[in-house]
Amino acid sequence: MSTSAAEHLARAAAGRHPELPETTCGTVRLDMLEGGRTEHWYLTIDRQEVRVERSADEADLVVRADREVFDRIAAGRLHLAAALLRNDLAGQGNLRLLMMLRRLFPGPPDARHPRDVAGFPYRPVPR
């Protein structure tokens, strides 16, 4: 059973993210549509700190999609850029933040490290 987008946002998205550039600041609102209802999630990215709230406030970037689309992204089963091209997901505002948002979601669960694919003993040289 994979994590839903809501669970992922609540548990894993908030906090410190060293993988985000220290120059990135901005607000992102995720509008998750389901059965005529919209659930709003509001992310504040302040350098490498991310705050997650439930709010329908204005944001620098608003991302709208069916809840199911967000769930697939949160499970690492849908590529955010592909979803945008497919028009399964719509972005409005500062789309550059979308690239940063991508880093707050996981990659595919079955992805491998190049080291594990190389099929040869790892042999670091002392330095």
Add this chain to the structure above:
Amino acid sequence: MKQELVSVLAGNAFAMGDAQGDMEAHPCAPIGLFSFDTRFLSHWVLTVDGERLQSLSRDDLTYFETRFVLVPGAASHYVDADVSVIRHRCLDEGFHEQLTVLNHSAEPADFTVRMEIGSDFADTAEIRHPGPRRPTATADPQRGELRIRHRRGRFTRETCVSSTAPADVDQRGMTFRIRVEPNGAWRTDLHVSMIIQGAGERDLRADIDSHREQVRRTMRDDLARWCDQAPELVADRKPLAAAYRQALTDLAALRYTPLAYAERVPVGGLPWAMTLYGRDALVTCLETLPFTPELTPATLRMLALAQGGQLDDYHDEEPGKILGELRYGEAAAFDDEPTALYYGAADTTPLFVVLLDEYERWTGDADLVRELRHPARMALDWMTEYGDPYGDGYLRYQPRNTTNGVANQTWRNSPEAIVDRHGVLPPYPRATCELQGYAYDARIRGARLAREFWDDPEYAERLEADAACLRERFNHDFWLPQRGYYALAVTPDGKPVDALTSAVGHLLWSGIVEPERADSLAAHLCGPDLFTGWGVRTYADGQRPYNPVGAHLGAVWPSDNAFVAAGLRRYGYDDEAARIAAGVFAMAETLGGSVPEVIAGYPRRLTKYPVQLPAAGRPQSWASGGLLMLLATMLGLRPCADNLLVNPVIPTGYGRIELLDVPGRWGRTDAYGRDRDGDRRMRGGRGEGTRRAA
């Protein structure tokens, strides 16, 4: 596909058709109107009274504008037509074609003018076998509009063709039944909007009249401004000045604004690479710093934004890795191809750091170095954490996407490119030699950035220690003492892939070569097995896989040669560098127009004329940029603190070269050079140069 192909282009959009201006889809080339990797017109054929037209003349006004003068009927040696047609097309955010029908007779004349219109919405990835789409065509005779639409789920692409003159619109085109007065003219403006629904809120619908004029004027102004801002070349050798001008224009043409981005970055080139390729963009920027430095910050920022953030096998992505390719078509959207964001490139990440450092050396833009600290640091860390799968210090690649990933993740990206002298392909992961050079150089440069701008001397020391260690091991493991050159690659168990290639020139450029070995490399690069007379082959003659028409097994690339020549000068082989520069320029001047990205590797004395390859792109950013880099190499341009050093070694017969207003941290300054023949006549010394700050 025997006919000449004619194109207009703007950013990542282009329209390619025959010499009459007609466009009919063909499996061998991306014929039609394309934008954002989608073919919006696959059929665009003009007839007058049911007859196709033939071309009397053509005027390629700018890269985005062409005018065809046509007459009806089959080609014959004698044309005596009472009617002629002018087809004036222009491409910006939309495609515009003005049709003018002229009646040359003394009587009023009635004509049936017909434009056949169709779209297959093929993705650029499937030109050979376009998918079975069933677009719907809707004719709106009231509005004089034809809309053709393709839908797949929420994915929608739409072509909308409209006419300013009244038209009979049907699902397959537009018919104009017209009467033209004696010596009179009839006109219509056809406008084609290419609509990408919803993608990034981008609306490609252009307003028809006012907007079009405005955009066209803006594009003209923009081209003029671009050429004005670049240094002016004054050369005794006129074809050199023409080649320079053409290269600058090509670079202007091949800039586009990615979705979700505000600045323009270079695309690879026409026709197959009209999108952002990390490698092509980085290489183009490295080549053009003394000429058009404004390309670089836009490119670095865009690549930083798209930097890899997670492990993803299908997209060959790892955290910190710099993008390989970015596309917007249906194949990318539905993951038929991994190109929505594809990272299958092992050289882009070190080159990102190399470019950032080189840019600061030229421009003094320390702010950008500070702004991009995080992505540059991620890139440097990637080389150790993900790029070096065995932990032995070598950068290696292995596609994790074995379905449609790129087999060779370097600039030699054809599947058979990395091969030993006998034709044996090495197993994965592959450590090619030029990757080690780039990784070495990236660490040396990264250390400078860490020390001077990031206030991180410890990190700088670590990078320098890693670089020194890599250099030592590399010079031990890759060097082939019997042959006097570095192996193309090493296998996973350390066995050298013993082919002689132009990659040794890239090693000189990176500075990883021990100086006492450079003599031997220079001799190989300028020897008959590698040097054709038009440039250095990718892969040397005298080895089994050598093939003069093999893209990476014998053909000659101007961009590759630009790095080879710069490497030779770095190690003091000035005459060898001048010889290569002269060869490539002779090729570009002989062919005229935009320099092709690659030509065949036949010896110049055998063919006399450069042999072109049908698959070669033209114009290509890195090929056009390569000419600029060769020019800078001839002049020996190098930033040194706040001065521009000029140390010209100009090929014999070139006479005097002046490059005026070279931009950089010195403001603007001029560089002069003269070939030695002229120089002997004048002063008896070796060229001349200036060294001054503005």
